[in-house]
Amino acid sequence: MTITIALPSKGRMKDDAAAVFEKAGLPIVAVGNERSYRGKVEGRDDIEIAFLSASEIARELGAGTVDFGVTGEDLIREGLVDADRQVEIAARLGFGRADVVVAVPEIWLDVETMADLGDVAADFRSRHGRRLQIATKYWRLTQQFFSSQHGIQLYRIVESLGATEGAPAAGQADIIVDITSTGSTVKANHLKILSDGVILKSEACLVRARKAEHDGDPQIKGIMEAVQMAL
Numbered sequence: 001m002t003i004t005i006a007l008p009s010k011g012r013m014k015d016d017a018a019a020v021f022e023k024a025g026l027p028i029v030a031v032g033n034e035r036s037y038r039g040k041v042e043g044r045d046d047i048e049i050a051f052l053s054a055s056e057i058a059r060e061l062g063a064g065t066v067d068f069g070v071t072g073e074d075l076i077r078e079g080l081v082d083a084d085r086q087v088e089i090a091a092r093l094g095f096g097r098a099d100v101v102v103a104v105p106e107i108w109l110d111v112e113t114m115a116d117l118g119d120v121a122a123d124f125r126s127r128h129g130r131r132l133q134i135a136t137k138y139w140r141l142t143q144q145f146f147s148s149q150h151g152i153q154l155y156r157i158v159e160s161l162g163a164t165e166g167a168p169a170a171g172q173a174d175i176i177v178d179i180t181s182t183g184s185t186v187k188a189n190h191l192k193i194l195s196d197g198v199i200l201k202s203e204a205c206l207v208r209a210r211k212a213e214h215d216g217d218p219q220i221k222g223i224m225e226a227v228q229m230a231l
């Protein structure tokens with residue numbers, strides 16, 4: 001069986017992902033020139049590398065068109081319905097660390113927790129004539145966290161594909177759900193993270209698509225073990 005592994009073609013995870021495979025004794029080489037989107041593992045004709053963007057990797061794992069992928073857990077959980085049924089997190093790779101968080105304006109002095117935010121959301125319509133607006137690109141994670149985990153139903157998601165932390169100051173939303181690593185963007189935009197507002201602690205993972213043909217396959221097992229041992 002030919003095994004396809006999807007690796008980031010660009011962005012912040014690209015070099016670290018390649019380094020993990022190198023350390024695992026599976027050195028990646030591009031097929032053709034440097035800009036090529038296909039690669040292989042030196043000395044392993046049974047493995048193909050597909051270079052894709054981090055969010056495409058999550059989607060292809062869900063579709064089962066690749067066997068393994070390296071991408072962020074946030075993109076897996078946001079991109080796939082019932083992610084654990086579709087994929088297995090085979091290894092946490094220790095880079096690309098970032099938290100998906102709920103942040104509100106610093107001047108909301110009496111809002112420190114999700115319970116406080118629930119009170120604000122409940123009163124928002126009578127006070128402001130509209131629902132609380134949340135800017136995010138993480139629709140699924142936001143809905144799960146607000147509605148299922150915290151019982152907050154009165155809000156509206158405003159899609160934001162970039163500069164999300166600027167949305168409250170720009171009047172596009174009241175609060176945000178976004179990724180943070182050093183916290184400096186949240187701070188620079190006069191926002192604060194709620195004390196229980198960490199939705200997910202994400203990092204880059206080796207992820208396996210759950211496929212029946214993987215069961216008992218020594219190549220699949222070998223790749224997972226090689227990466228796990230390299231960490």
Ligand SMILES: Nc1ncnc2c1ncn2[C@@H]1O[C@H](COP(=O)(O)OP(=O)(O)OP(=O)(O)O)[C@@H](O)[C@H]1O
Nearest residue numbers: 010011012013053054055056072074096097098181
């Ligand atoms: N400071 C950060 N800001 C944004 N994402 C981060 C940060 N630190 C780590 N990540 C992680 O990096 C991943 C996204 O990587 P990157 O932004 O390089 O992708 P991308 O190439 O822009 O992909 P796509 O085009 O598919 O969005 C996510 O899993 C995210 O959690």
Ligand SMILES: O=P(O)(O)OC[C@H]1O[C@H](OP(=O)(O)OP(=O)(O)O)[C@H](O)[C@@H]1O
Nearest residue numbers: 162165178179180181182183184185186
């Ligand atoms: O907590 P911090 O260290 O400040 O990092 C968080 C910020 O970094 C990312 O944006 P980036 O500028 O990297 O652009 P991107 O959204 O295109 O990835 C992310 O969307 C946040 O805005």
